[in-house]
Amino acid sequence: MRKILRVAKREYRTSVRTKGFIIALILMPVMMGGSALAMFLFRGQVDTRDKKIVVLDHSGQVADVIMQAAEARNEAEVIDKETGKKVKPAYIIERVEPDVDDPLAHRLALSDRIRRGELHAFLEIGPNVVHPEKDWETAKIAYYAKNAAIDTIRGWMNGTINNHLRRVRLSDVGVQPQQANEILTWLEIAPLGLVSVDEAGQIKEAQRSSEAEAVGVPLILFFLLFMMIMMGAMPQLQSVMEEKNQRIAEVLLGSLKPFEFMAGKVLGGLAVSLTAASVYVAGGIFLLRRLGLAAFIPYQIIPWFFAFLVLAIIMFGSILAALGATCNDAKDAQNLTFPAMIPVFIPMFLLMPVLQEPASSFATALSLFPPFTPMLMLLRISAPAGIPLWQPWVGLIGVILFALLSIWAGGRVFRVAILMQGMPPKLSNILRWAVRG
Amino acid sequence: MNVVQLEHLTKTFGSVTAVNDLSLNVPQGSIYGFIGPNGSGKTTTLRMIMNIFYPDSGKIEIFGRELDESAKDRIGYLPEERGLYQKMKVRELLQFYGELKSGRKVDNQVDDWLERLDLSDWAHRKVEALSKGMSQKVQFIATIVAKPELIILDEPFTGLDPVNTEAIKDVVLELRSQGATIIFSTHDMSVAERMCDYIFMIFRGEKVLDGTLASIQDKYGSDTLRLRTEAGMTALQDLEGIEKVTDYGRMQELRVQPDSDHQKILAEVMSRTRLLSFELSKPTLHDIFIRIAGPEAKEANHA
Numbered sequence: 001m002r003k004i005l006r007v008a009k010r011e012y013r014t015s016v017r018t019k020g021f022i023i024a025l026i027l028m029p030v031m032m033g034g035s036a037l038a039m040f041l042f043r044g045q046v047d048t049r050d051k052k053i054v055v056l057d058h059s060g061q062v063a064d065v066i067m068q069a070a071e072a073r074n075e076a077e078v079i080d081k082e083t084g085k086k087v088k089p090a091y092i093i094e095r096v097e098p099d100v101d102d103p104l105a106h107r108l109a110l111s112d113r114i115r116r117g118e119l120h121a122f123l124e125i126g127p128n129v130v131h132p133e134k135d136w137e138t139a140k141i142a143y144y145a146k147n148a149a150i151d152t153i154r155g156w157m158n159g160t161i162n163n164h165l166r167r168v169r170l171s172d173v174g175v176q177p178q179q180a181n182e183i184l185t186w187l188e189i190a191p192l193g194l195v196s197v198d199e200a201g202q203i204k205e206a207q208r209s210s211e212a213e214a215v216g217v218p219l220i221l222f223f224l225l226f227m228m229i230m231m232g233a234m235p236q237l238q239s240v241m242e243e244k245n246q247r248i249a250e251v252l253l254g255s256l257k258p259f260e261f262m263a264g265k266v267l268g269g270l271a272v273s274l275t276a277a278s279v280y281v282a283g284g285i286f287l288l289r290r291l292g293l294a295a296f297i298p299y300q301i302i303p304w305f306f307a308f309l310v311l312a313i314i315m316f317g318s319i320l321a322a323l324g325a326t327c328n329d330a331k332d333a334q335n336l337t338f339p340a341m342i343p344v345f346i347p348m349f350l351l352m353p354v355l356q357e358p359a360s361s362f363a364t365a366l367s368l369f370p371p372f373t374p375m376l377m378l379l380r381i382s383a384p385a386g387i388p389l390w391q392p393w394v395g396l397i398g399v400i401l402f403a404l405l406s407i408w409a410g411g412r413v414f415r416v417a418i419l420m421q422g423m424p425p426k427l428s429n430i431l432r433w434a435v436r437g
Numbered sequence: 438m439n440v441v442q443l444e445h446l447t448k449t450f451g452s453v454t455a456v457n458d459l460s461l462n463v464p465q466g467s468i469y470g471f472i473g474p475n476g477s478g479k480t481t482t483l484r485m486i487m488n489i490f491y492p493d494s495g496k497i498e499i500f501g502r503e504l505d506e507s508a509k510d511r512i513g514y515l516p517e518e519r520g521l522y523q524k525m526k527v528r529e530l531l532q533f534y535g536e537l538k539s540g541r542k543v544d545n546q547v548d549d550w551l552e553r554l555d556l557s558d559w560a561h562r563k564v565e566a567l568s569k570g571m572s573q574k575v576q577f578i579a580t581i582v583a584k585p586e587l588i589i590l591d592e593p594f595t596g597l598d599p600v601n602t603e604a605i606k607d608v609v610l611e612l613r614s615q616g617a618t619i620i621f622s623t624h625d626m627s628v629a630e631r632m633c634d635y636i637f638m639i640f641r642g643e644k645v646l647d648g649t650l651a652s653i654q655d656k657y658g659s660d661t662l663r664l665r666t667e668a669g670m671t672a673l674q675d676l677e678g679i680e681k682v683t684d685y686g687r688m689q690e691l692r693v694q695p696d697s698d699h700q701k702i703l704a705e706v707m708s709r710t711r712l713l714s715f716e717l718s719k720p721t722l723h724d725i726f727i728r729i730a731g732p733e734a735k736e737a738n739h740a
Contacts, residue, residue: 006536251520256509
């Protein structure tokens, strides 16, 4: 054990004391939250150039309303009242009579104007939009633009036009505008958790459930575990290959058993991951408390996170160290990296289906398959719906057994392969070494 | 007492027999030289003594006990191919290797050895900054820093200049005088002749020589005539009773057939040219090595 710890200490110190570790520690969350951060930072970056839109109104009932709404919007939203700066584009609506003889040629002409940059878009409103039930074909509304599918103006048009059309329909059946307002009132359904009893025995109203809790907590823990596996276990492949290639392995084997060598390396990688994970978890808790979001801290999940982290690193670390021992050079290691990473990446692909239906038998079965258990079980435990308590325990036992198997088989492969030169790391060789030792 | 005792050791890799039925005893406090051509089984034998390779059959006893992992703590091992962590600092690296072996702090010993081998200025530099010779010395310190009782050195002098070779040789002799047992493999026959109490030669996995230099040379007898003549090589053509003539330019070496008379040969040479000097001696280790493993031996084997 002494020798294992000494190797682990060296591994840990050489990893943690490098600038690379500090940079990785900072960069990882930046990369993880990179897109969210970019959206936050660049949220003010709006194209404020005016948008000119032509409206072809076959119904004759909508164009004016759009123009009025656009004017009202331009008045209210385009210029920031406090700073006097233009913060949004103005919508300039131009009403054009539709060409009923050759509508296609007309659309082409307008499209060409868009291509030339004279227009942003054009909207064509069918003649029967007020009563579409009569003839759906003539009740269509079409928005033509370069980027119509993700154009925010289309969304604004949608709301404005439909709101108006509903009022027209209500008015046609004799509803007063005042009543129409009430009829059209829209109520949101509040998402709530479950009612519980607090420590004092009082019934506690359910908390408002938010997207942050439903998706944020499981996602953050899931990605954190993924990153820690990448940091603590993945480097083993390369590192052992280098030690073999540079003949350091033989020097070390003059002092310790191959198994002690491998175990020391895995333990060192584990210590590196635990250090980084502790920094992130402690930092996260501190930050959430400072921001008054202490309610979102999943204290009951954190022990599971660390338990699965430890086992995942032992499991993947031993396999990767053994694979590293089978490599003769950097090219071999490169060829093995992708297949070696598959068990870590598959849970990434299964992320969304498992997160949406954590209690499904599909999610349950996958999360009980040991190589996937740490990441998928953690995802399922941290989802607000929760899962039966036996499942994480059974998963944990499965991972412990699989980790022991990995250490045993990895140790055997490592011992045979670490001094073997010129033998390619073929699956058949690796399996033979694992079985025969 | 024998520090190392090998009995009928055999090791094969696939269809290749690297070591075949090898038995060997290394007495305590001796310097034992392992010689043999490349690929003859020296390193495999050393790795088996280190418990890095397991023999297919046979028995290994170290310090009077059957070999197990605990013996490694008492053995210093310098492998043929040097392996140092390039990114570590010299002092930290030596502390690591020393602590791994001995289980205690070796800071003082590390500093002493760095001083002794003139590496103190490099103690806080990374290994990658060292020259080949310096790396070699660092590796040597790593082997001995934990004060092992048995020191196994696989080609310890390759890549060293004469000054450093002397420095390492002095340390090896000093460690022996302090009671350590040394096994080293070498291709430098003159070093083996000068340093080793016993010489063991392995060839194609088989033991072909084992004993003191004198006992090995005795086997071959005084069959070597070294001559300097005015005519040089031309005067030595077609001499009777000679097995082989080796020309060293200013000096020629004649291997005399076992039943030939040295006097007659000398008289014949003197009748052909003026003799400047002569010496009748035993064959050198170099010569014996060549006789066993050189092209001559290959021809004899093929015949």
